[in-house]
Amino acid sequence: MTDSMAPQTPALELVDVQKSFGAVRAVRGVSFAITRGTIHGIVGENGAGKSTLMNLVYGFHRADAGEIRVDGTARNITSPDDAIAAGIGMVHQHYMLVEPMTVLENIVLGTASSGPLARTERDAKAKLEQLMRETGLSLPLDARVADLEVGARQQVEILKALFRDAQILILDEPTSVLTPRDTERLFDALRRLRDHGRTILVITHKLEEITRLTDRVTVMRQGLVVGDVATRDVNEARLAEMMVGRPVLLRVEKGPANPGETVLELTDLSGRNFAGVSFKVRRGEIVGVAGVAGNGQSELLHAVAGLLPSSGGLAWKGEQVTRRDAAHLRALGVAHVPEDRQRDGLVQEFPAQDTAILGRHGDPALRRNGLLSRRAVRAHCEDRMRRFDVRPPDPAWPTRGFSGGNQQKLVLAREMECNPDLLLIGQPTRGVDVGAIEFIYARLIDLRDRGGAVLLVSSELDQLVSLADRILVMSGGKLIGEVAPQDATDERLGLMMGGVTAQAAAA
Amino acid sequence: MTPIRSASIEVAVVASALVASFAVAGLVLAVIGADPIEAFRILVYGAFGYPEAIGYTLYYATSYMFAGLAVWVALKAGIFNIGGEGQAYLGGLGAALVCLFFDGLPPILLLPLAMMSAALFGAGWAAIPGWLQARRQTHVVVTTIMFNFIAGALMTYLLNNWLLAPGGGSPETRPFAPQATMPALHDILALVGINIAHSPANLSLLVALIAVACTWTFMFRTVWGYETRVVGANPHAARYAGIDPGAVIVRTMLISGALVGLVAVNEVMGVHKRLILDFPAGAGFVGIAVALMAGESAIGLVLASLLFAALAQGSLDLVIDMPMINREIVRLIQGVLILFCGALPSLFRKPVLRLLAPRREIAAPAGAS
Numbered sequence: 048m049t050d051s052m053a054p055q056t057p058a059l060e061l062v063d064v065q066k067s068f069g070a071v072r073a074v075r076g077v078s079f080a081i082t083r084g085t086i087h088g089i090v091g092e093n094g095a096g097k098s099t100l101m102n103l104v105y106g107f108h109r110a111d112a113g114e115i116r117v118d119g120t121a122r123n124i125t126s127p128d129d130a131i132a133a134g135i136g137m138v139h140q141h142y143m144l145v146e147p148m149t150v151l152e153n154i155v156l157g158t159a160s161s162g163p164l165a166r167t168e169r170d171a172k173a174k175l176e177q178l179m180r181e182t183g184l185s186l187p188l189d190a191r192v193a194d195l196e197v198g199a200r201q202q203v204e205i206l207k208a209l210f211r212d213a214q215i216l217i218l219d220e221p222t223s224v225l226t227p228r229d230t231e232r233l234f235d236a237l238r239r240l241r242d243h244g245r246t247i248l249v250i251t252h253k254l255e256e257i258t259r260l261t262d263r264v265t266v267m268r269q270g271l272v273v274g275d276v277a278t279r280d281v282n283e284a285r286l287a288e289m290m291v292g293r294p295v296l297l298r299v300e301k302g303p304a305n306p307g308e309t310v311l312e313l314t315d316l317s318g319r320n321f322a323g324v325s326f327k328v329r330r331g332e333i334v335g336v337a338g339v340a341g342n343g344q345s346e347l348l349h350a351v352a353g354l355l356p357s358s359g360g361l362a363w364k365g366e367q368v369t370r371r372d373a374a375h376l377r378a379l380g381v382a383h384v385p386e387d388r389q390r391d392g393l394v395q396e397f398p399a400q401d402t403a404i405l406g407r408h409g410d411p412a413l414r415r416n417g418l419l420s421r422r423a424v425r426a427h428c429e430d431r432m433r434r435f436d437v438r439p440p441d442p443a444w445p446t447r448g449f450s451g452g453n454q455q456k457l458v459l460a461r462e463m464e465c466n467p468d469l470l471l472i473g474q475p476t477r478g479v480d481v482g483a484i485e486f487i488y489a490r491l492i493d494l495r496d497r498g499g500a501v502l503l504v505s506s507e508l509d510q511l512v513s514l515a516d517r518i519l520v521m522s523g524g525k526l527i528g529e530v531a532p533q534d535a536t537d538e539r540l541g542l543m544m545g546g547v548t549a550q551a552a553a554a
Numbered sequence: 555m556t557p558i559r560s561a562s563i564e565v566a567v568v569a570s571a572l573v574a575s576f577a578v579a580g581l582v583l584a585v586i587g588a589d590p591i592e593a594f595r596i597l598v599y600g601a602f603g604y605p606e607a608i609g610y611t612l613y614y615a616t617s618y619m620f621a622g623l624a625v626w627v628a629l630k631a632g633i634f635n636i637g638g639e640g641q642a643y644l645g646g647l648g649a650a651l652v653c654l655f656f657d658g659l660p661p662i663l664l665l666p667l668a669m670m671s672a673a674l675f676g677a678g679w680a681a682i683p684g685w686l687q688a689r690r691q692t693h694v695v696v697t698t699i700m701f702n703f704i705a706g707a708l709m710t711y712l713l714n715n716w717l718l719a720p721g722g723g724s725p726e727t728r729p730f731a732p733q734a735t736m737p738a739l740h741d742i743l744a745l746v747g748i749n750i751a752h753s754p755a756n757l758s759l760l761v762a763l764i765a766v767a768c769t770w771t772f773m774f775r776t777v778w779g780y781e782t783r784v785v786g787a788n789p790h791a792a793r794y795a796g797i798d799p800g801a802v803i804v805r806t807m808l809i810s811g812a813l814v815g816l817v818a819v820n821e822v823m824g825v826h827k828r829l830i831l832d833f834p835a836g837a838g839f840v841g842i843a844v845a846l847m848a849g850e851s852a853i854g855l856v857l858a859s860l861l862f863a864a865l866a867q868g869s870l871d872l873v874i875d876m877p878m879i880n881r882e883i884v885r886l887i888q889g890v891l892i893l894f895c896g897a898l899p900s901l902f903r904k905p906v907l908r909l910l911a912p913r914r915e916i917a918a919p920a921g922a923s
Contacts, residue, residue: 373794374796391794394783395787395788405795406796419774
């Protein structure tokens, strides 16, 4: 139906769209157009208004002013149903699937159709098979979603949108939890969708993906569009500068490591999902752990933090601490930035100031006459917010009210400002924008240079290569080998993550 | 959101829930042919209209405060202690044992000792379900309910076989010695020359108010209270922070049981002046409604206790003055109140927020903006 339209009519056009939340002007008059059959990127820092904008397009919020045009027609989108009717589909960062149901059931869920169930199913299957051919995606339609990997779940979401005849597909941070291979598969599918005439809109923090995937990119800053350029005309550095408003160092600048005494030593440590792991972490070095998600790195980090039981040798400055709990390790000088901050690192219901003392709440400095001092707790939080530029800098603001990046900064501030001897850190920049990444990297290196030890688990190879002084690779719960960052090519790391030993990978 | 802003929202939410529940209750009364306005007037008069009524209302409110605090504390740790009734019953045993066997002590020692004993017995009875929940994952709702029945059976047995007054015909202990009872408010005030109507309201009221203040201080100003709130809000974060959720659950159930055990101080030591069958008379369950209504506010808890106390006291007059209203209708009104004010707080929160706080959308889908 869209083929008959003039090619110059944009698939989606925003005209002076505005949205405020109370005093916060989240989107301040945004206009741009997206050509049909292109992949369009939107980048911006945390709080730049990208997600708000997409929530307006998808009908979660109503714009205060402005117009949203689909295929040249102004549409009044007040709910996701309206958006779907207008041919807009969205793949959220957090998938919205019913886990005990099958892929097929999830996809047809809510699409009204009458008639015998068997026929509906048969029709749906035929349509989905056609869609899978078109996109190159392949999913077992009768498998339960609960049994699917993260990457496959995302494909379910994409098919769900396409099944509802989405001509415009919006993806919010689509690669944040994907492995490099799944990311490639996703990008292939998106390119094929584009080539079939659909329009793709991708919100992301990862500039490298923007330059690799998109045809055109819109840069937002503080609720405004500050750039709208063809992707081939810009590079990552230029995009970062537009986003942040100043030149950004994409390269990590750090001197050589100066390792001191061993603070942590694992000897044949085993636990849930990992076995026989041995390595040392010394003062003044960052040890990175690479691996495809689900190969034991997360559990290893949890075990070292005292959150999962383990057996074997876990020595802290020479003393065995295998059976010690998190509280004890913390008291010894271990800090922990958990991989899943929402689950482990934050209490969403609490005001920020109460979240900012989590795990440090026993500190006598927070008490006056035996009682927690509101003033001290507030001052503590204000200090952390100032040092890590958490926005809004309001200790009374509920934790859930902060964007993902600012929540992460709050956790980092809490864990790093106590000058730990060892920092355990998982996925330090998940959901964090480029300006903040630069800042976080600098703080990690600063901690290292002051004699702190860092154990870093990350799924982003670039991050490991640029931050770590040594990279350990895990596969199938075992330590496959160690690579120096200067020797760590993507190919070599990829092979090792697949279970090929270091020697073989180097050959 | 500023504290004043959020406080005004809470007040508006509770006020609209109250209005809605009175409207529904009024509708029911109108259907059975009673004049709702007149019923409401009698209810308020019966609860607050004359000095004696006020005394009775305060007496009920005292028990409800203890019971409400107990449920509230447990809720903060994410556990639903609905065994207040049984824990209060056991608290009565603790109080009675001290009052019966140590009544040679001077009141200044005896009364605190009896209170501690009541709290200890309540805590002990709550500790078992708490421990089962913490270490065996046996759901505390199930075990606390069952413990109510066990408490009932145990107390009936003890009263009939061991604690029965010598030569007494009914299953109750001998009356306590005068120095082993809580002084009535009218007696205390008479000492300083103030004469008020005689009522069962006694010194326990003061104890209850102190308990409210102490409980709030505990919950919001101490490290243990902080740990309790973390466990209730996010057990994963608690474990991450080095807090043992199991230990917190046991600790919280001990505190909860101790608080509701103090119901016995009001009922057994303050009013009946001996241990009788079924003295908690449902206070443990009213505590659930009180706690649900209280939200985050200590004043809210006191007011909720007063509301249910007024309903309990005022409805006595209502049943006498309006023949078509019976106990069942009063229960129904109580139920409607609990439904709107306790169980469905979110029903009115959204419209109120829309009205008062246009910034609410800050909490809407929070992606990586």
